[in-house]
Amino acid sequence: MGGIVDFDVCFPSATADIRDMHQVSGVPVADLAAITHTESFPVLADGETASGLALRAASRLLDRLGTDRSAVREVIYAGCGEWDVPFWSPAAKVADELGIRNAHCYELTNFCNAGLTAIRLAAESAGSRHGAYTLVLLGDRLSRMVDYGDPDSKALFNFGDAGAAVLLADDDPSFRVLHSAMRTDPRWSDYYQGEWREGRVVIRRGAHRRGLATAYVENFTRLVDETLTATGRTVGDVAWFLVNQGDKGMHERLLTTLGIPAERSVFNYGRLGHMGGADTLIALDDLMEEKKLREGDLVLLATSAMGFSWGVTALEYSG
Structure with missing residues:
Protein backbone atom coordinates (compact mmCIF):
# COMPACT_ATOMS: atom_id res chain seq x y z
CA MET A 1 0.00 0.00 0.00
CA SER A 174 5.40 10.52 5.61
CA PHE A 175 2.69 8.16 6.83
CA ARG A 176 2.52 4.65 5.45
CA VAL A 177 -1.01 3.22 5.37
CA LEU A 178 -0.66 -0.18 7.01
CA HIS A 179 -4.27 -1.30 7.12
CA SER A 180 -7.83 -0.01 6.98
CA ALA A 181 -10.89 -1.75 8.42
CA MET A 182 -14.39 -0.38 7.89
CA ARG A 183 -17.97 -1.54 8.27
CA THR A 184 -21.52 -0.19 8.09
CA ASP A 185 -24.47 -1.19 10.25
CA PRO A 186 -27.42 -0.57 7.89
CA ARG A 187 -29.94 -0.78 10.72
CA TRP A 188 -29.10 2.88 11.44
CA SER A 189 -29.29 3.97 7.81
CA ASP A 190 -32.31 6.26 8.24
CA TYR A 191 -31.79 7.42 11.82
CA TYR A 192 -30.75 10.81 10.43
CA GLN A 193 -32.07 12.18 7.16
CA GLY A 194 -31.97 15.45 5.28
CA GLU A 195 -35.10 17.38 4.44
CA TRP A 196 -35.81 20.58 2.54
CA ARG A 197 -36.61 23.54 4.76
CA GLU A 198 -36.89 27.09 3.44
CA GLY A 199 -34.71 26.42 0.40
CA ARG A 200 -31.95 24.44 2.09
CA VAL A 201 -31.26 20.93 3.28
CA VAL A 202 -31.36 20.45 7.05
CA ILE A 203 -30.62 17.32 9.08
CA ARG A 204 -33.44 15.72 11.04
CA ARG A 205 -33.20 12.83 13.46
CA GLY A 206 -35.86 10.15 13.38
CA ALA A 207 -37.64 8.76 16.41
CA HIS A 208 -35.19 8.24 19.25
CA ARG A 209 -33.71 4.74 19.41
CA ARG A 210 -31.48 3.41 22.15
CA GLY A 211 -28.21 1.67 21.41
CA LEU A 212 -26.25 3.98 19.11
CA ALA A 213 -23.66 4.94 21.75
CA THR A 214 -23.07 1.26 22.47
CA ALA A 215 -22.83 0.53 18.73
CA TYR A 216 -20.07 3.16 18.44
CA VAL A 217 -17.92 1.54 21.10
CA GLU A 218 -18.60 -2.03 19.93
CA ASN A 219 -17.83 -1.30 16.28
CA PHE A 220 -14.72 0.73 17.00
CA THR A 221 -13.45 -1.98 19.37
CA ARG A 222 -14.08 -4.68 16.77
CA LEU A 223 -12.28 -2.71 14.04
CA VAL A 224 -9.33 -1.88 16.30
CA ASP A 225 -8.93 -5.58 17.11
CA GLU A 226 -9.11 -6.45 13.41
CA THR A 227 -6.55 -3.78 12.52
CA LEU A 228 -4.09 -4.73 15.24
CA THR A 229 -4.35 -8.40 14.28
CA ALA A 230 -3.75 -7.59 10.61
CA THR A 231 -0.67 -5.49 11.41
CA GLY A 232 0.72 -7.85 14.04
CA ARG A 233 0.51 -5.19 16.75
CA THR A 234 -1.08 -4.87 20.19
CA VAL A 235 -2.84 -2.04 21.97
CA GLY A 236 0.41 -1.33 23.76
CA ASP A 237 2.03 -0.55 20.39
CA VAL A 238 -0.45 2.25 19.63
CA ALA A 239 1.40 5.54 20.02
CA TRP A 240 -1.64 7.70 19.20
CA PHE A 241 -5.35 6.98 18.89
CA LEU A 242 -7.24 9.81 17.17
CA VAL A 243 -11.04 9.92 17.05
CA ASN A 244 -13.69 12.07 15.36
CA GLN A 245 -14.55 14.90 17.74
CA GLY A 246 -18.31 14.36 17.76
CA ASP A 247 -18.99 13.15 21.29
CA LYS A 248 -16.47 13.65 24.11
CA GLY A 249 -18.19 11.13 26.39
CA MET A 250 -18.05 8.41 23.74
CA HIS A 251 -14.40 9.28 23.04
CA GLU A 252 -13.50 8.81 26.70
CA ARG A 253 -15.57 5.63 27.02
CA LEU A 254 -13.88 4.15 23.95
CA LEU A 255 -10.40 4.85 25.32
CA THR A 256 -11.33 3.20 28.62
CA THR A 257 -12.75 0.15 26.84
CA LEU A 258 -9.62 -0.23 24.71
CA GLY A 259 -7.26 0.40 27.59
CA ILE A 260 -5.59 3.35 25.84
CA PRO A 261 -4.58 6.25 28.14
CA ALA A 262 -6.17 9.62 27.38
CA GLU A 263 -2.63 11.01 27.06
CA ARG A 264 -2.28 9.00 23.84
CA SER A 265 -5.23 10.74 22.21
CA VAL A 266 -6.04 14.34 21.23
CA PHE A 267 -8.99 16.29 22.63
CA ASN A 268 -9.85 19.44 20.66
CA TYR A 269 -13.34 19.89 22.12
CA GLY A 270 -12.30 22.99 24.05
CA ARG A 271 -11.50 24.99 20.91
CA LEU A 272 -13.28 23.30 17.99
CA GLY A 273 -16.58 21.66 17.19
CA HIS A 274 -17.01 18.48 15.21
CA MET A 275 -15.18 19.55 12.05
CA GLY A 276 -16.51 16.75 9.87
CA GLY A 277 -14.10 14.31 8.26
CA ALA A 278 -11.19 16.65 8.99
CA ASP A 279 -11.26 15.92 12.75
CA THR A 280 -8.57 13.25 12.80
CA LEU A 281 -6.38 15.17 10.35
CA ILE A 282 -6.60 18.24 12.59
CA ALA A 283 -5.50 16.09 15.54
CA LEU A 284 -2.67 14.58 13.48
CA ASP A 285 -1.57 18.05 12.41
CA ASP A 286 -1.52 19.12 16.07
CA LEU A 287 0.83 16.24 16.88
CA MET A 288 3.13 17.26 14.04
CA GLU A 289 3.08 20.92 15.03
CA GLU A 290 3.94 20.00 18.62
CA LYS A 291 6.66 17.58 17.42
CA LYS A 292 5.13 14.71 19.37
CA LEU A 293 5.50 12.11 16.62
CA ARG A 294 8.48 9.76 16.50
CA GLU A 295 9.68 7.65 13.60
CA GLY A 296 7.89 4.30 13.63
CA ASP A 297 4.92 5.54 15.68
CA LEU A 298 1.73 3.58 15.09
CA VAL A 299 -1.21 5.98 14.74
CA LEU A 300 -4.81 4.76 14.59
CA LEU A 301 -7.45 7.05 13.10
CA ALA A 302 -10.98 6.13 14.21
CA THR A 303 -13.68 7.71 12.07
CA SER A 304 -17.45 7.38 12.07
CA ALA A 305 -20.32 8.59 9.95
CA MET A 306 -24.05 8.74 9.59
CA GLY A 307 -25.38 5.71 7.85
CA PHE A 308 -23.87 4.41 10.19
CA SER A 309 -20.28 3.56 9.22
CA TRP A 310 -17.16 3.12 11.31
CA GLY A 311 -13.54 2.89 10.25
CA VAL A 312 -10.09 2.39 11.78
CA THR A 313 -7.03 3.27 9.70
CA ALA A 314 -3.51 2.35 10.80
CA LEU A 315 -0.67 4.70 9.85
CA GLU A 316 3.04 4.35 10.54
CA TYR A 317 4.97 7.59 10.79
CA SER A 318 8.21 7.54 8.82
CA GLY A 319 9.34 11.06 9.65
Missing part, protein backbone atom coordinates in the same frame (compact mmCIF):
# COMPACT_ATOMS: atom_id res chain seq x y z
CA GLY A 2 1.02 3.60 -0.51
CA GLY A 3 0.78 6.37 2.01
CA ILE A 4 0.30 10.03 2.85
CA VAL A 5 3.02 12.32 1.52
CA ASP A 6 1.62 15.35 3.36
CA PHE A 7 -1.66 17.12 4.09
CA ASP A 8 -3.11 20.53 4.88
CA VAL A 9 -6.17 21.73 6.81
CA CYS A 10 -8.01 25.00 6.21
CA PHE A 11 -10.54 26.68 8.52
CA PRO A 12 -13.37 29.02 7.51
CA SER A 13 -13.57 32.68 8.54
CA ALA A 14 -16.80 32.76 10.60
CA THR A 15 -17.69 31.29 13.99
CA ALA A 16 -20.78 29.81 15.58
CA ASP A 17 -21.53 30.98 19.13
CA ILE A 18 -23.63 29.07 21.65
CA ARG A 19 -25.22 32.30 22.88
CA ASP A 20 -26.63 32.89 19.41
CA MET A 21 -27.80 29.26 19.30
CA HIS A 22 -29.56 29.80 22.61
CA GLN A 23 -31.40 32.85 21.29
CA VAL A 24 -32.71 30.90 18.29
CA SER A 25 -33.36 27.50 19.87
CA GLY A 26 -34.32 28.39 23.42
CA VAL A 27 -31.99 25.66 24.70
CA PRO A 28 -30.17 26.85 27.86
CA VAL A 29 -26.58 27.95 27.29
CA ALA A 30 -25.34 25.46 29.91
CA ASP A 31 -27.00 22.60 28.02
CA LEU A 32 -25.42 23.73 24.76
CA ALA A 33 -22.01 24.04 26.40
CA ALA A 34 -22.33 20.43 27.56
CA ILE A 35 -22.65 19.45 23.88
CA THR A 36 -20.11 21.78 22.27
CA HIS A 37 -17.57 22.04 25.16
CA THR A 38 -16.64 25.46 23.77
CA GLU A 39 -18.42 28.79 23.42
CA SER A 40 -17.58 29.15 19.71
CA PHE A 41 -15.98 27.28 16.81
CA PRO A 42 -15.26 27.82 13.07
CA VAL A 43 -18.09 27.65 10.53
CA LEU A 44 -18.57 28.79 6.95
CA ALA A 45 -19.30 32.49 6.49
CA ASP A 46 -21.97 33.72 4.10
CA GLY A 47 -20.59 33.28 0.58
CA GLU A 48 -17.87 30.89 1.73
CA THR A 49 -17.90 27.38 0.24
CA ALA A 50 -16.65 23.99 1.38
CA SER A 51 -14.97 23.42 -1.97
CA GLY A 52 -13.28 26.80 -1.59
CA LEU A 53 -11.76 25.66 1.72
CA ALA A 54 -10.60 22.40 0.12
CA LEU A 55 -9.08 24.40 -2.77
CA ARG A 56 -7.14 26.64 -0.37
CA ALA A 57 -5.83 23.63 1.54
CA ALA A 58 -4.82 21.85 -1.68
CA SER A 59 -3.16 24.92 -3.15
CA ARG A 60 -1.06 25.45 -0.03
CA LEU A 61 -0.17 21.75 0.09
CA LEU A 62 0.92 21.41 -3.54
CA ASP A 63 2.83 24.71 -3.47
CA ARG A 64 4.62 23.72 -0.26
CA LEU A 65 5.70 20.41 -1.76
CA GLY A 66 6.42 21.82 -5.23
CA THR A 67 4.28 19.04 -6.74
CA ASP A 68 4.12 18.81 -10.52
CA ARG A 69 0.41 19.18 -11.30
CA SER A 70 0.70 16.79 -14.25
CA ALA A 71 1.75 14.01 -11.85
CA VAL A 72 -1.60 14.18 -10.02
CA ARG A 73 -3.58 11.46 -11.77
CA GLU A 74 -6.60 11.19 -9.48
CA VAL A 75 -8.61 13.77 -7.51
CA ILE A 76 -11.23 12.51 -5.04
CA TYR A 77 -13.60 14.89 -3.26
CA ALA A 78 -14.92 13.20 -0.11
CA GLY A 79 -17.86 14.19 2.07
CA CYS A 80 -21.57 13.78 2.71
CA GLY A 81 -22.77 14.45 -0.84
CA GLU A 82 -24.46 17.79 -0.11
CA TRP A 83 -22.02 19.79 -2.22
CA ASP A 84 -21.99 23.59 -2.62
CA VAL A 85 -23.87 23.40 -5.92
CA PRO A 86 -26.30 20.63 -6.95
CA PHE A 87 -25.43 18.28 -9.79
CA TRP A 88 -21.80 19.26 -10.29
CA SER A 89 -18.31 17.92 -9.57
CA PRO A 90 -16.41 19.78 -6.84
CA ALA A 91 -13.46 17.45 -7.51
CA ALA A 92 -13.27 18.61 -11.12
CA LYS A 93 -13.80 22.26 -10.15
CA VAL A 94 -10.95 22.22 -7.63
CA ALA A 95 -8.70 20.34 -10.07
CA ASP A 96 -9.36 22.97 -12.72
CA GLU A 97 -8.56 25.80 -10.31
CA LEU A 98 -5.31 24.05 -9.36
CA GLY A 99 -4.27 23.53 -12.98
CA ILE A 100 -4.59 19.74 -12.79
CA ARG A 101 -5.52 18.66 -16.32
CA ASN A 102 -4.72 14.95 -16.58
CA ALA A 103 -6.55 13.40 -13.64
CA HIS A 104 -9.70 11.37 -13.10
CA CYS A 105 -11.87 13.52 -10.83
CA TYR A 106 -14.81 12.16 -8.86
CA GLU A 107 -16.72 12.33 -5.59
CA LEU A 108 -17.01 9.81 -2.78
CA THR A 109 -19.86 9.92 -0.27
CA ASN A 110 -19.58 8.26 3.13
CA PHE A 111 -20.26 11.28 5.35
CA CYS A 112 -17.53 11.86 7.99
CA ASN A 113 -15.92 8.52 7.13
CA ALA A 114 -15.50 9.53 3.48
CA GLY A 115 -12.04 11.07 3.75
CA LEU A 116 -10.44 7.95 5.22
CA THR A 117 -12.39 5.77 2.78
CA ALA A 118 -10.86 7.76 -0.08
CA ILE A 119 -7.40 7.49 1.52
CA ARG A 120 -7.83 3.71 1.76
CA LEU A 121 -8.76 3.45 -1.93
CA ALA A 122 -5.90 5.72 -2.96
CA ALA A 123 -3.36 3.83 -0.84
CA GLU A 124 -4.49 0.48 -2.24
CA SER A 125 -4.02 1.65 -5.83
CA ALA A 126 -0.80 3.62 -5.29
CA GLY A 127 1.45 0.62 -5.88
CA SER A 128 0.31 0.34 -9.48
CA ARG A 129 1.02 4.00 -10.28
CA HIS A 130 4.66 4.73 -9.42
CA GLY A 131 5.54 8.40 -9.74
CA ALA A 132 1.88 9.44 -9.72
CA TYR A 133 -0.16 11.12 -6.99
CA THR A 134 -3.72 11.01 -5.73
CA LEU A 135 -5.18 14.16 -4.20
CA VAL A 136 -7.94 13.58 -1.66
CA LEU A 137 -10.07 16.62 -0.81
CA LEU A 138 -12.34 16.85 2.24
CA GLY A 139 -15.11 19.40 2.31
CA ASP A 140 -18.56 19.52 3.85
CA ARG A 141 -21.13 22.15 4.76
CA LEU A 142 -22.15 20.59 8.06
CA SER A 143 -22.95 23.81 9.91
CA ARG A 144 -25.18 24.91 7.03
CA MET A 145 -27.31 21.79 7.46
CA VAL A 146 -28.03 22.33 11.15
CA ASP A 147 -31.34 23.97 12.09
CA TYR A 148 -30.66 25.98 15.27
CA GLY A 149 -34.38 26.66 15.50
CA ASP A 150 -35.05 22.99 16.21
CA PRO A 151 -34.28 22.12 19.86
CA ASP A 152 -34.54 18.42 19.03
CA SER A 153 -31.46 18.84 16.82
CA LYS A 154 -29.29 20.23 19.62
CA ALA A 155 -27.00 17.16 19.53
CA LEU A 156 -25.84 18.46 16.13
CA PHE A 157 -25.20 22.03 17.25
CA ASN A 158 -21.46 21.28 17.57
CA PHE A 159 -21.15 20.74 13.80
CA GLY A 160 -18.45 23.01 12.36
CA ASP A 161 -16.67 23.23 9.01
CA ALA A 162 -13.13 22.65 7.78
CA GLY A 163 -11.48 21.85 4.47
CA ALA A 164 -8.55 19.51 3.98
CA ALA A 165 -6.30 18.14 1.26
CA VAL A 166 -4.22 14.96 1.43
CA LEU A 167 -1.59 13.96 -1.13
CA LEU A 168 -0.92 10.23 -1.49
CA ALA A 169 1.74 8.30 -3.38
CA ASP A 170 3.68 5.06 -3.31
CA ASP A 171 7.07 6.77 -3.00
CA ASP A 172 8.50 8.09 0.30
CA PRO A 173 5.28 8.81 2.24
